Amino acid sequence: MLEFAVVTVASLFAGFVDAIVGGGGLILVPALFGTFPSAAPATLFGTNKGAAVWGTAWATVQYARRVEMVWSALVPAAVAALVGSALGAWTVTVVPPEGLRKALPLILLGVLLYTLAKKDLGREHTRPFRGRAEAWIASAIGLVIGFYDGFFGPGTGSFFVFLFVRLLGYDFLHASASAKLLNTATNLSALALFIAKGHIWWHYALAMAVANVAGSLLGTRLALKHGTGFVRGVFLLVVGALILKTGYDAFLLT
Template identity: 70%
Template structure:
């Protein structure tokens, strides 16, 4: 019972953070591995996806009702993200991700530095592209980061947010809303793979899903109430923690 309460609390906090800017896996995945150290890693990852996808999908729905999403561009991007995630998961069965694991902290550090230097980045929503150009660019982002999510995963939501801000000119609030749509698709692809392989604890995943949605509700309300500046601040904190976590995973042991 205490184990379930612990992972449920972690799932709720993860849902809140993930709804604001992504990066909920930074909280929930370590909690699952610490609570169930003897469990197969694939089963813990599948259970994580089984719980987290509901909070992400809930946040996407809430943002869609309150933020004017650019569906003409994001619709194709969702399909591209789904395809990219499937291809990435398949590629992972063929090659090793060690080099990417070691490069990730440096990529995240570059993103953090750029965000800190460009203090105006993502504060104003001023899309740079429109029509087919925007759809193609958003789809390219979806395909690339979707592949990364299926192949490796940490920081997927933050990568989506940064690229929508930097490349497409969205503010952090609109970028976070768009990221939820694409992240739901990539999570769905990964979850489907884990289910077909039998790597999911359904009872635990159901509890995690309920807690994740509750946290997502809180996070979505905070983001919508406080706007792009608040989301930017949370983004900086989450990316900083991701740098520490991925750096430790790559070089700490």
């Protein structure tokens, strides 16, 4: 019961953070590894996806009711993200991600510094591209970050948010809403692979999924209530935490 309580509470908080700006894995994955240190990593990752996919899907629905979603761009982008995630998951079986693991903290640091330097970044919803151009750029984002999610993963939601802001001119609220749809696609792709390989604990995943949806509901409501400035602030906090976590894992963890 203690194990159930720990991972369920962690899933609640992960859903809350993930719904606002992504980065829920920063909470839930360490909680799973800390609670079940002797379990197979693939099983823990599969159980994480089994919970997280419900939170991201629920957040997508909630955002879609209140925020303009450019479906003509986001649907092909979600398909591209799903394909990219599958390709990334296959690639990691033949190429170790060690180089990316060490580069990731530096990439995230660049994202953080750029966002801090551009104080107006993501405050206005401008959308300089429309129609096919917007769909192609969104699909490229989906394919590249989807591949990254399947290959490695940490900070996927935050990368989606940043690129939607930087490349498509979305404000942070619209970018976060759009990122949820793409993140749902990448989670589904990874989850299908883990299920096919038998790497999921359904009894934990189901309880965690309920908690993740509850956290997602709270996070989505806060983001919608407080708007772009709030989401931007949480984005900076999450990226900062990701820099510390990935930097520790890459350079200090033995």
